[in-house]
Structure formats: C-alpha cells, structure tokens
Amino acid sequence: MKEKRKSIKSDLKRIDALKDGDIDYSEIPELDGSFFAKTPVDFPVKKKSVTIRLDEDVIVWLKKQGRGYQTRANRLLRRYMEAHK
Numbered sequence: 881m882k883e884k885r886k887s888i889k890s891d892l893k894r895i896d897a898l899k900d901g902d903i904d905y906s907e908i909p910e911l912d913g914s915f916f917a918k919t920p921v922d923f924p925v926k927k928k929s930v931t932i933r934l935d936e937d938v939i940v941w942l943k944k945q946g947r948g949y950q951t952r953a954n955r956l957l958r959r960y961m962e963a964h965k
Contacts, residue, residue, distance in 0.1 A: 934953075
C-alpha cells in the first residue's frame with residue numbers, strides 16, 4: 881500500500897511540473913456548441929437543514945454506500961416524491 885502511495889505522489893509532482901504546452905491534446909476532440917447545447921444544466925436546489933429520525937438499519941445502509949449518504953437519502957426521497965405526485 882505504501883509503495884502505491886509513493887508512486888502516486890511521485891506522479892503528482894511530475895504532473896504538477898508539466899506546462900500546458902507540454903500536454904498532447906491531439907486525441908481529444910474539441911467541444912463545440914452542440915456539446916454544450918445537449919448538456920443539461922442542473923442548478924443545485926437550496927437545501928434546508930432538518931432533523932429527521934430514521935431507522936438505524938436505514939442509516940447503516942446509506943453510510944455503507946460511501947460518502948454522501950445525506951445526498952443519497954435526499955435523492956431517494958426526491959425520486960419517491962416525484963413518482964407519487
């Protein structure tokens with residue numbers, strides 16, 4: 881594990897030292913206006929802080945999914961709400 885971290889750190893130093901002119905962009909297509917026209921723009925909805933009591937197993941499951949369990953819970957509740965409008 882330490883070897884992997886060491887190699888990542890050494891790579892980051894090398895990458896940080898690169899100048900923009902040294903980067904080869906030849907395989908990356910340029911993005912034109914059509915790309916941005918098709919891209920949805922989702923502006924974040926202002927959140928309201930609340931206290932909610934949930935079953936312990938629900939919280940454990942949400943947290944096991946990784947970081948952002950509150951955001952995940954919000955998405956699940958939103959999908960349920962939209963499906964039942």
